[in-house]
Amino acid sequence: MPEVVRGLGVSTGRAAGRAHRMARPPVLPPPAPVTDAAHEISVATGALAAVAEHLERYAAKASNRDARAILEAQSLMAADPALLESVEEGVGSGLGAAHAVDAACAHHREALLAAGGYFADRAGDLDDIRNRAVAAVLGLPMPGVPDPGHPYVLIADDLAPADTANLDTGTVLALVTEKGGPTSHTAILARTLGLPAVVACRGAAGIGDGTWVSVDGGSGEVEVGVAEDVAAGIQREAAALRDRRDIGQGPGRTADGHRVPLLLNIGSALDVGPGAAEGVGLFRTEFLFLDRRDAPSFEEQVAAYAAVLQALPGRRVVIRTLDAGSDKPLPFLRLPGEDNPALGVRGLRTSRTRPEILDTQIDAIAEAARSSDAETWVMAPMVSTVGEAAGFARRARARGLSHVGVMVEVPAAALHARRLLEEVDFLSVGTNDLGQYAFAADRQQGELADLLDPWQPGLLQLIAMCAQAGREASKPVGVCGEAAADPLLATVLVGLGIGSLSMAAPSVPGVREALGRYSMAQCEEHARLALAAGDPDEARAAITGA
Amino acid sequence: MPEKTVTIASRSGLHARPAKMFVQAAARQGVAVRVRVGDRPSVPATSMLGVLALGAEQGTAVILQADGPGAEEALDVLAELLSRDLDAEEAADA
Structure with a gap:
């Protein structure tokens, strides 16, 4: 059994x-005195040579040219005479083979980080070499x-x-x-x-x-x-x-024909893919800002936004302004370290100290919007008060953007959904962070995964408040968190009154199929059952049994 | 000591494939070549880690230096390589 x-x-x-x-990264053994330096050097250099050879074989098998170039370069790093020299110095100063490899890699890692940009990205390649070579020295399987x-x-x-x-x-x-x-x-x-x-x-x-x-x-x-x-x-x-699933196509709708646009969550134009997307519900702009010493220029941003807008003529594209801080630190923001970054200066809050970064970004979005036929919407992450929403809307409208919204990720924002919609044109519920903040449960904390379940009736109640506010104001309220990608939960969200769902492209067919199976009345019944349930399992069971 | 200054032409800078080609070409020269950016310390041209740590992007001027018999020829070969857009050549033969 x-x-x-x-x-x-x-x-x-x-x-x-x-x-x-x-395989897990190898753990260094306790340091031991070196009795035979020549032997330690030969073990360490043998391990690095094995790693270089292994990476070269990997490179030969890589189907993608870029991946191959990176693996070939990585193989040359493992065979680098300068790295071997550092290993010899390490053994000379009393380190065993494993510790000498570790120290040599740490030394060169610093130099790569100092070079910044994509050179600094190669520090990760060096970490990988370190893990592989230390494993080889210790006779453990290669990690990865x-x-x-x-x-x-x-x-x-x-x-x-x-x-x-x-x-x-x-x-x-x-x-x-x-x-x-x-x-x-x-x-x-x-x-x-x-x-x-x-x-x-x-x-x-x-x-x-x-x-x-x-x-x-x-x-x-x-x-x-x-x-x-x-x-x-x-x-x-x-x-x-x-x-x-591949056969099912066309716009999202319930069995009785209520339209529910199924939009994409993307990080760049590459994620739009060849399919006929109905639009983009969340364009994360962070990719432009990661791994940089300085903020990207106005021109560079215009080009990146225009690439996405031009791929979707006539369709809605919701661009989210920079969502940094917390788990996504950016060096050029120069934010001080925080004891509790999830509750710190992140999202729209970074514009308190660096307003010029947000201004340049909105300028670039407005400029890209002018040169395209897409319907450009813009929204701010991590809004907690009506005042923040009003301030963001003022800034965006002053630059000619006419669809301005905010994300609802903080419970206070959900509680004030009605008042937020007096200031902005739409809301987009980010269920991942809304769950984290409503349940006081860290998203990275596996132990608390049950509290972060998007089926939690408490979370659904907050989403219901946003949907209700949208209906009253006749303004769109969508969900762009991972909850929208769960086909059955999508029927609950639609039943709550959510007007559009945004998700990663591969999730669209499953959600489209699920929505097509139920009428609006059935979706509303699903929403009632889910809200009334005591916990996520009960909610799922009530609907699958309905 | 003979020196030669050359501007990096490859779009991605001295990184990935261009870096690999440069380091491999340096290893084929019969003479030790070193490379630096501005006043910063030079590194052996055969060291991938050293070359990457230069942080040389497209348009960065790098200084090659070598000494002894064959130095001038080695500098010519390597400078010519860096003055080409190696990324474009990669795309062309893709």
Whole structure:
């Protein structure tokens, strides 16, 4: 009998295959006195040579030219004579092979960081070399995404952006992590790639390499030790479902024809994709600002915004102004360190100290809007008061932008939704942060994942208040958090009166299909059941049983 | 010591593929070549980490230096390489 372990399903779909674990970064052994320096040097240089060779093989296999160039450059870093020299110096000063590799990489890392920009990004490559070389010295498996040579379910402690940059969706069938929550990097990545995923699954620690498992990214169940033919059946069903979904096209609507625009969450023009998107509900502009020593220029911003607007002629594009601070620090903002950054200077609040950055951004958005046929909407993140909303609206309208809104992520904003709509033209509910702040539960804290479940009736009540305010004011209220990507929850949101849903592109077909199955009256019934439920599980059960 | 100043032509700067080509070409020269930006300390042209840490972007002037027999030829070869847009060549042969 297969054993069942449970976590939180964060990206719907089922998959089955053999489990392979991502090796953890090696831990340095306690320092020991060096008796044979020549031996330590030869072990360390041998490890670096092995890493260089490994990376070169990886590069040869890379299908993407950019990825190949980066891997080739990384291989040359591992073989760099200057790195070997630093290792020799380290051993000379009394370090063993593993510690000498660690120290040498740390030394060169500083120099790369100092160079800034995309040169500083290569510090991550050097960290990877360090982890691989230390593992080789200690005789441990190479850390990183495994390459067992067949499709597999990836099991990990948690996934960092660097781990997943080259994740091959042809080989990885599903993701299961011990840590993380519904809005962690793993969850967002999985939904973007359309991979089933279960996070906060403590039982995943006991899954052995090569074991056959099945993953249900909706219920959060992972069956360990399933029979091979059962796994094959699940894979066939999953493929059939994907085919059916690819057929469904057209705008979002309920079974009885109520229109619900299904919009995209994007980070750049690349995310718009070739499909016929109805529009963009959340254009995150942070990508322009990351890894920079100085804020991007007006011209550079105009070009980036215009690229998106021109891809969507005649359609709505909601551009969110810079959402920095907290978990997304930007060096050029020069914000002081904070004990509690989630409650600190972030989102619109950064314009208190650096108003010129927001002004330049709004200027650039207005300029890009003038040269395109898209319907340009602009909104500010992390608004808590009516005064902040009014101030932002004044600034944006002064530059000729006519659709100005704010995000509702702070409970105080939801409570004042009606008054916010006296100042702005629309609201967009960011359910991830609204959940974090309403439940006083850190988004990065896997232990509290149940509190961050977007089905929490308390969160749905706040969303209902925003929707109600929108109906009264006849102004649009949408949801752009990850809640909108859950097909069943989408029917609840529509029933609450939410007018548009915005999500990562791969989630659109599933949501479109779910909405098409229910009438508006049924969606309203779903909303009533979900609000009345005692907890998320009860809410889901009430609707699936309805 | 013979020196040669050249402006980086590659769009992405001395990074990724251009950096790789430069470091590999430097290793093929029979003479040790060093490279620097402005007054900052020079690094061996064969060191990928050193070359990346220069932080040389498109339009940055770098100074190549070498000494001994074959130095002038080595500097010519490497300067010619850096004066081409290696990213564009990559796109062209893609």
